[in-house]
Amino acid sequence: MVKKSFSNMACSLARALGIIGEWWSMLIVRDFFLGNGVRRFEQLRDSLGISRNILTERLKTLTEAGVIERVPLREGGKRCAYKLTDQGVDLMPTMVAMMQWGEKWQSEPKQRLVVVREKATGDEIAPLCLRNQGGEPLSMRDLYLTAVGPHGEQVVKEWPPDWITDSDQLPASTLKH
Amino acid sequence: MVKKSFSNMACSLARALGIIGEWWSMLIVRDFFLGNGVRRFEQLRDSLGISRNILTERLKTLTEAGVIERVPLREGGKRCAYKLTDQGVDLMPTMVAMMQWGEKWQSEPKQRLVVVREKATGDEIAPLCLRNQGGEPLSMRDLYLTAVGPHGEQVVKEWPPDWITDSDQLPASTLKH
DNA sequence: CAGAAAAGTTCTATGATGCAACTAATTTTG
DNA sequence: CAAAATTAGTTGCATCATAGAACTTTTCTG
Numbered sequence: 001m002v003k004k005s006f007s008n009m010a011c012s013l014a015r016a017l018g019i020i021g022e023w024w025s026m027l028i029v030r031d032f033f034l035g036n037g038v039r040r041f042e043q044l045r046d047s048l049g050i051s052r053n054i055l056t057e058r059l060k061t062l063t064e065a066g067v068i069e070r071v072p073l074r075e076g077g078k079r080c081a082y083k084l085t086d087q088g089v090d091l092m093p094t095m096v097a098m099m100q101w102g103e104k105w106q107s108e109p110k111q112r113l114v115v116v117r118e119k120a121t122g123d124e125i126a127p128l129c130l131r132n133q134g135g136e137p138l139s140m141r142d143l144y145l146t147a148v149g150p151h152g153e154q155v156v157k158e159w160p161p162d163w164i165t166d167s168d169q170l171p172a173s174t175l176k177h
Numbered sequence: 178m179v180k181k182s183f184s185n186m187a188c189s190l191a192r193a194l195g196i197i198g199e200w201w202s203m204l205i206v207r208d209f210f211l212g213n214g215v216r217r218f219e220q221l222r223d224s225l226g227i228s229r230n231i232l233t234e235r236l237k238t239l240t241e242a243g244v245i246e247r248v249p250l251r252e253g254g255k256r257c258a259y260k261l262t263d264q265g266v267d268l269m270p271t272m273v274a275m276m277q278w279g280e281k282w283q284s285e286p287k288q289r290l291v292v293v294r295e296k297a298t299g300d301e302i303a304p305l306c307l308r309n310q311g312g313e314p315l316s317m318r319d320l321y322l323t324a325v326g327p328h329g330e331q332v333v334k335e336w337p338p339d340w341i342t343d344s345d346q347l348p349a350s351t352l353k354h
Numbered sequence: 355c356a357g358a359a360a361a362g363t364t365c366t367a368t369g370a371t372g373c374a375a376c377t378a379a380t381t382t383t384g
Numbered sequence: 385c386a387a388a389a390t391t392a393g394t395t396g397c398a399t400c401a402t403a404g405a406a407c408t409t410t411t412c413t414g
Contacts, residue, residue, distance in 0.1 A: 006200075010288035013207055013272060016279030021200065023183075023402080030190055034324050041361050051403050056362065066282070078410060079360065087282045089317060093305045094274040095190060101271050102193030105243070105264045111187035115323045115331065118309045125320070126310050128270045131303050132295045135312075138302065140266060146292045147211050154292065200371080218392050228372050233393065255379060256391060 010148075019065040020091065024050055024058050026098065029084070029091050030114060032068065037084040044082075067091070097128050187325075196242040197268065201227055201235050203275065206261070206268050207291060209245065214261040221259075244268070274305050 007018035020026055031047055032039050045055055059082060062068045067088040070080045084091075096116060103112060116125045130138045146154035184195035197203055208224055209216050222232055236259060239245045244265040247257045261268075273293060280289060281304075293302045307315045323331035 007283075008286065009290075010286060011204075011207070011276075011290035012279035012283070013276045013291070014204060014279075015283040015285075016275045017200075017203055019283060020275070021198070021203070023194075023198065026194060026198070027188075027191060030188070033322060042359080045361095051405090052362065053364085053404090054402060057401090074411085078362090079412095090282065091278060092317070093307060094271070094278050096307060097271040097274040097305070098193045098197070099188075099190045101268060102189035102191075105267065106184075106189070106192040106196060108192075109185065109187060111325070113188035113325050114190070115325065116307070117321055117323060118315060119319055119321055121309065123310050125315065126308050126312065128274070128305055128307070130270060130273060130293070130305070132298065133300050133303050135303065135314075137312075138295060140269070142296055143302070144294055144296055145210060146294060148288070148290050148292065219390080222392095228374095229393065230373090230395085231371060234370095251380085255393090256381095 016094075019061065019067065020094070022058065022061065024048070024054065025062065026091075026095060028055075028058055028062065029067070029088065030095060032082070032084045032088065033092070033095065034114065037089065038071070038081050039083075040081045062088075093128065096125070100127055193271075196238065196244065197271070199235065199238070201225065201231060202239065203268075203272060205232075205235055205239065206244070206265065207272060209259075209261045209265065210269070210272065211291065214266065215248070215258050216260075217258045239265075270305065273302070277304050 006014045006021065009015060009018075020029065027048055028044060028050075031044055034047075035043065041055065041059075044050070044059075045052060048055075050058075059068065063070060063082070065087075066085055068082045069085050071083055072080045099112070099114060117123060118125060130143070132138055132142075148154055183191045183198065186192060186195075197206065204225055205221060205227075208221055211224075212220065218232065218236075221227070221236075222229060225232075227235075236245070240247060240259070242264075243262055245259045246262050248260055249257045276289070276291060294300060295302060307320070309315055309319075325331055
């Protein structure tokens with residue numbers, strides 16, 4: 001079941017987590033990508049080692065959220081396959097971002113299951129990075145974040161201040177709440 | 178506590194999920210970004226509405242994984258702040274990917290909390306997209322996935338086949354397992 | 355038509371989470 | 385300096401989620 005408290009939050013990250021933030025959800029999505037976007041119940045179960053009842057629940061959540069849809073195998077029949085919708089396919093960057101992060105920082109054991117390559121060259125795709133509207137890569141120092149407040153105004157935060165990487169010294173504002 | 182069964186999987190996505198896939202983890206990370214990378218216990222609690230014991234656990238998990246670190250406020254003192262490590266800061270693309278997806282597809286209510294902008298122009302950053310090593314954007318049709326098998330060989334999957342978007346017809350391979 | 359497989363459902367045991375109350379340090383206030 | 389408040393937790397209890405196994409029903413195969 002979707003985490004109700006997340007789904008209604010005024011934050012697109014929280015709403016996303018309400019759907020794909022549950023245990024197994026993203027792994028199920030990964031399996032769909034490995035299956036050309038289509039999988040069947042037992043196939044998912046076998047490849048993930050998930051319990052049937054949990055899989056049933058996750059498929060329901062994902063279906064209700066519009067990430068996957070049921071495709072009946074015979075008209076009027078009860079059996080079906082599941083496939084990614086456009087919304088589901090659009091989880092690719094999220095999945096890749098997590099895979100790349102995991103590979104860079106959590107590489108014990110040093111194994112991976114999925115590699116994404118360019119058809120034209122066979123090369124692996126590049127690490128994801130944030131870019132401006134013109135397509136130029138941006139580093140952390142090129143960015144700032146705004147927090148949308150209760151009255152619609154935006155409170156600007158400078159990012160990242162020097163002390164983050166340069167020392168362990170904390171600014172006064174952190175000391176006095 | 179980290180999901181043990183995920184952390185040892187031969188998949189970088191699963192290992193990432195072992196750390197950031199728990200309820201609250203990514204929202205905690207988001208809060209760190211909004212706080213210039215630094216937050217204190219009560220600050221996180223107030224802004225997220227999370228229980229203290231769960232927050233304690235998450236901070237421990239994230240600390241052990243190396244995503245954040247404790248910064249003592251006074252030497253020898255027990256009180257501390259927490260700040261993102263480089264590894265934690267590197268979750269930015271993952272966070273942005275999820276936020277952008279949530280905003281595009283799960284936009285009820287139509288609110289958001291965080292906006293990422295370019296310092297130079299004030300423009301919002303572009304939607305994340307996969308690119309090749311040369312920096313050219315790639316669409317789904319430009320990609321293929323390989324699944325790394327148990328013996329190191331890679332099984333190629335074509336992606337996406339036409340029937341995914343063109344019709345609800347399923348290929349024979351789906352019908353006969 | 356008999357047997358197997360597919361796609362669940364139901365049951366129970368265990369683990370994770372939320373809430374409230376309590377504690378021990380530190381900091382602030384009078 | 386003593387009293388009060390704040391911070392950063394810990395502990396106990398109730399509830400929800402998850403894993404695992406057994407059971408059911410529909411569909412497919414020989």
